[in-house]
């Protein structure tokens with residue numbers, strides 16, 4: 001593997017054209033972009049698939065494009081053997097099990113900015129519609145009535161708008177509402193008072209926002225867990241709202257306890273609510289939701305926040321571009337579950353990624369025992385870069401031969417954790433032995449490396465002329481290119497050892513490509529005589545695998561021991 005990007009690859013050697021599946025309706029510009037950029041790909045648009053139908057076919061596809069309707073559950077993902085990327089043509093990824101995707105090394109991308117304006121403008125439309133009863137008045141006219149006095153509204157000017165969640169959409173709504181001469185107060189635990197003040201927004205506690213606002217609008221994402229936003233507006237919060245206030249939700253359905261909302265409306269505690277999103281979408285035969293949207297003081301739209309021509313073209317092309325990039329071995333712009341590395345950085349890191357992966361493979365083959373802790377030390381200029389791809393490459397090298405898992409940059413850390421491997425990094429821009437050097441120090445299951453053959457607790461390498469070189473294995477200094485079949489053995493450091501091995505390999509018709517005999521101390525490299533009792537490491541790269549009998553013969557010499565073949 002030369003590139004972790006390329007490792008987001010097909011683990012089951014798919015044959016035939018790359019296949020892309022689109023299961024929700026997206027703008028045709030996005031589909032056209034995919035067809036234009038990937039002319040050999042098969043692009044299937046199959047909106048409205050049932051979960052079992054999706055599960056039955058997902059295994060054929062390399063990319064999946066969805067909006068908020070398709071539920072990309074862990075169950076679906078378990079059948080997605082070839083899937084490399086899920087593209088969400090929109091913002092919210094709560095319909096995608098991103099944790100399951102991460103475990104499987106599947107990139108999830110979205111379009112974080114493509115529909116902000118659409119959502120903000122829809123919120124303002126809901127605000128005005130609530131204030132002036134526009135939908136009910138329209139329905140009345142269509143019923144051939146003229147109920148002028150029934151639809152007395154309120155002005156929004158000089159009213160207070162409470163924004164809960166002052167992120168991208170929340171802030172866009174605040175700005176637009178300021179244009180309507182509203183006062184803006186907000187609650188968002190992650191936005192500073194100072195930052196908000198610059199935009200003329202007053203940050204308050206949730207309680208104060210609820211108590212002071214004439215209109216409340218929700219703009220947080222939906223999260224679960226003890227500090228999650230699910231049920232953020234429940235009975236207690238509704239009770240805190242100013243009598244006669246109005247509530248707008250163009251964010252996510254689960255943010256409001258819909259039963260409590262119906263109660264608050266029936267009790268006339270609040271004057272109305274405008275909902276674009278629901279806890280179940282589509283609503284179908286959900287009795288509570290049917291009752292809620294039928295309420296005379298509810299305005300409902302079927303999740304239309306992002307449904308503008310502009311936003312749909314924006315999100316569809318945004319996601320299509322990222323799919324093309326990933327399927328072509330590049331990086332996505334807006335990955336929800338992958339670290340972003342600039343292409344320029346990646347180019348520099350690439351030979352080190354090869355090096356580190358080979359170091360991992362070498363360790364696992366020389367020392368096949370469960371690992372516990374790995375210390376990766378980077379020295380030289382390389383230490384100044386974002387080195388996450390190197391960690392991923394290391395995990396890949398270490399686990400590849402012992403695990404079925406498909407390791408890539410997305411899941412490397414999760415997998416390492418699952419295997420109980422702790423990886424710590426040390427960085428120093430001061431060069432060590434070489435201008436740039438990466439050293440791997442390993443503690444295995446036993447913790448103390450007591451095994452008599454356990455000399456491989458350190459592996460160090462560098463890159464020369466863009467080619468990886470291993471420069472240290474355990475206490476031995478060496479220098480070889482980690483590539484292809486390599487014989488490792490140790491010998492008593494005395495004359496005649498190279499000849500012994502050479503004779504056996506000659507007999508076995510094995511051609512030696514490169515040989516290095518490394519003493520256990522650096523000074524011996526300067527051709528000083530080593531003491532005869534010292535050992536050395538022989539690293540012999542060969543053109544073809546060495547037969548078993550020849551390995552046995554080398555092992556039986558008595559002066560050469562620890563004979564092991566590795567394949568890098």
Ligand SMILES: NC(=O)c1ccc[n+]([C@@H]2O[C@H](COP(=O)([O-])OP(=O)(O)OC[C@H]3O[C@@H](n4cnc5c(N)ncnc54)[C@H](O)[C@@H]3O)[C@@H](O)[C@H]2O)c1
Pocket residue numbers: 091092093112115116119164165166167168169170187188189190191219220221222227228229250251252276277303304305306307
């Ligand atoms: N209806 C639609 O079609 C539509 C369109 C676009 C976006 N959305 C939804 O709107 C929501 C906001 O989108 P965004 O792009 O602005 O997201 P964002 O991430 O930019 O903003 C979310 C904000 O919520 C804040 N937040 C988190 N937890 C909070 C809590 N407990 N209380 C208060 N604030 C909290 C965050 O700090 C953040 O500032 C998302 O749920 C998104 O899916 C809906």
Ligand SMILES: O=C(O)[C@H](O)COP(=O)(O)O
Pocket residue numbers: 067068069089090091092093115251303304305306307
């Ligand atoms: O999260 C989003 O982007 C919006 O909720 C839009 O969802 P949609 O693509 O299903 O309209």
